[in-house]
Amino acid sequence: MKHVKFTTQTRTDIVFDVLNHLFLAIVILIILYPLYFVVIASFSNPDYVNAGLVTVVPRDVTLLGYQLIFADARIWTGYGNTIIYAAGLGLLGSAMTLLAAFALSRRDLPGRTGIMVFFVITMYFQGGLIPTYLVIRTLGLVNTRAVMVLFNSFVVFYVIIARTFYEHTIPEELYDAARIDGCSIAGFYFRIALPLSKAIVAVILLYYVIMEWNSFFKGLVYLREPKYYPLQLVLREILVQSEQVEADMADLSSIADRDRAADLVRYGVIFVASVPMLVLYPFLQRYFVQGVMIGAIKG
Amino acid sequence: MFRFGSSGAKQAGASGSISGVPTALRRNRKSLTARVWAVSPLYLFLLPAVLYVVVFNYWPMYGLQIAFKDFRSGLGILGSPWVGLTHFDRFFRSYMFPVLIRNTLLLSGYQILAGFPIPIILSIAIHYAARSGLRRFTQTVTYAPYFISQVVLVGMLLLMLSPRTGVVNVFVRALGGTPVFFMGKEGLFRHIYVWSGIWQNSGWASIIYLAVLSNSDPDLHEAAIIDGATKPQRIRHIDIPVLIPTAVILLVMNTGQLLAIGFEKAYLMQNDINIMSSEIIATYVYKLGILNAQFSYTSAIGLFNNVINFALLLGVNSLARRFAKTGII
Structure with a gap:
């Protein structure tokens, strides 16, 4: 300029x-x-x-609000469950996504267009809530921790993002050269491609973790027992279905006291539940933005 | 597809995995079997993903046939009797049909239209911020609400809009107004839904426009400045035209999702008073299907929704192709 x-x-x-x-x-x-x-x-x-x-x-x-929150076992059960679900789904999802994306980024893969179409169709056409529910019921996964880790652990859009990343950062020449030197495909992926693609690993892992941390519908549909509830379902009880909060604080003397404490708990619980994501995100913002950009190239 | 026939032969030989079929390797174009065998680990890489999609995506698609059947759990999907279009017929005649279509279209259309220009304006404003530090700070701040869950967002709305204790009504009273029961007015449901969504998502949606702006040709701006163009003139004649193709693509993608509006927020914001505005297809299917176990009927509603949505996507895509020479599929 x-x-x-x-x-x-x-x-x-x-x-x-x-x-x-x-x-x-x-x-x-x-x-x-x-x-x-x-x-x-x-x-x-x-x-x-x-x-x-x-x-x-x-x-x-x-600090009354936070004292009540710390004393509320539901919140900590929910927190623990969400950590398990988010970590499990994050690891499983990013493993499936990254492996599939790498395979689909290799031009010497016969049938790769067909496999991609097979994946992309599911973005535009779904069985819908009820047929999916029936499948999960048939598999015996309703009201289990497994459904929270397995279901939604694969997002085709993330495959598109990761595949685009691999196509742009792991050049075909590098792959060919390594193969000529006798490197196996798995060896190439784990020893060469993966270390070169830390950014996309971070993006995909965090997309899954944040999606699961904030998800509420899956728990609502597939879980029955409160001991399995993720944080967001507990939050819904506290923030949206207000009667329950007040009933749970029966030890506070008057209705007015309970009312006041309930609002304190609500503000506090919003803070407690959102802090991990809001604290993490400024450090990871760069990766997320990259993710959006890569997605947009193909979008 | 297969670019380096000879190097392919060497790599396959070197990997030792197919040493048993040397004749196939020496040919310039190898047989399909040999090519598949050479990269067989890649299929292993794909296996978990394919299994996932088969179980959780394609199996439900197969199960969609219950929309045309009278599904009973005891009989299974195959054993349940066919009933043709009965469920669709019942849905079209139901008094909820016009309500659901209207609510879904209005909520979704309002959200798309009101949410469309704001990220564009925001991206231009950030792009013209004087210091890069300010730009980065604004971006960090405006992206943040995107990471808040729908439950928390609705919880914040309920707290802050509460007629008795909400901070918004505190300001209303301070200005001499009478407190408004925001969540208790049917007519306000859509506005609250859409504008809280704009608060949450506009920053995130501006990322893509910001990228387009910072990648646009600086020569255009230099030439314009030399010709004496002011900043508003440059925005009008350079930046906005640069953003239009991206904007059209995003608008098309959003319109293709017109009937696919999310379940979570509408369900969380529902109450007895606003239900005739807030009941959308997704929430209705959940209540009738999961809570009341009307599996076949709600599958039919879901299928109807999906088909209309897909038709819309194809429609807007072809329109966009014709007018903007861009399309997504």
Whole structure:
């Protein structure tokens, strides 16, 4: 851009810049404030929150909400379950996805177009909820941990992303050269391709983990017993089906006390449940953005 | 497909896996069996994925035939008697049919249209931010809500829009208004659904547009600046035209998903008051199918939904091909 340094900004440009930065400031405020409010409300005396006196900093700081959350076994069961499900599905899903994507990225694979079509059809046509439910019932997977790890552990769109990545980063020449030197296909994949593709491994693994961490429908449909519930189903009981929270806090004396504590618990539990994802994500943002970009090339 | 016949022969020989069939190797174009054998580990790589798709995708497609049968668990899929189009007929005559179609189309259409321009505007605003630090910060902030679950999002809505204690009504009261029971007004359901979705997804959706903008030809901008174009003029005449092809493709993809709108958020936001606006095909199928075990009837509804959706996708895709010379399939 050095050729254009001599041009000064016109007045329109200056006005534009001011308005644009104002716009961005408003956008940032709109997005951050609700998240920030949840945090400060979870530490504040509910009376002040309800009166609208908590807007910028917490007031009459209390940890009651977090004490109740720590004492609530459902939340920790849910947390534990979700960690198991997300880790299991993440590992299984990324293994299946990356292996399939690598195979499909090799041009010497006879029938690769056909296999790709076989996968892609499922993106456009599905059996739907009920026939899928019947299959899972037939397999005896309803109300098991296995369904949470197995089902949805393979997403065709991620195969497309990973395959595109392999096609662009693992050149055919490298593959051919290694093969001529006597490297087996598995050896090539695990010793050469995998170390070269850490970025895509991270992207795919995290896509699966985040998908599972936030998923609620699968548990709703396929689980019956609360001991298997993932975090999101427990959150739904606390945040959406409100009666239950209040019933669970019968030891608090008055209805008013229970009401106030329930809101504290709700704010706190939003914070507790979202923190792992929101803390992880800024560090991984680069990988996610790469993932979106690779997906878009093919999209 | 097979580019290096000779090197292929060497590699196959070197790997030692097919040393028993040397005559096939010396030919320039090898037989299919030899080519398959040479890369046989790749099929092993594909096996888990293929198994998954067969069990969890193709088996349910086979099971879809219960939409034309009177499915009873005891008889199984094959043993249940055929009933033709009875279930479809019942659905089309049902009083819920127009309600579900209307709700699904309105919610989805509103979401697509309102959600379409905002990521574009956002990407241009971020692109023109003066400092790269500010650009990166805005991106980090605007992507963040994408990682919040639907349960948490709806939980936040319920808390903040609560008529008694919600922070929004606190501001309403402070400004002298009367508190509004946001979640208790049927007419507000769609607005809350769509605009909370925009809050959650616009940042993430802007990634692709930002990439297009930063990859666009800098010469265009240099020439425009030399010719005295202001920033608004450059946006109007350079950036927006650059973004249009991507925007059209995304719009087509979204329209193809018109009837496939997600279950989770609508179900979580439902209550007795807004149900006539919030009951969409997905939530209805869940309630009637999973909770009331009307397997055949709800399979028929699901199949109907899927067919319309697929037809829509083909339709908008061919339109996009004709008008924008772009398409996705």
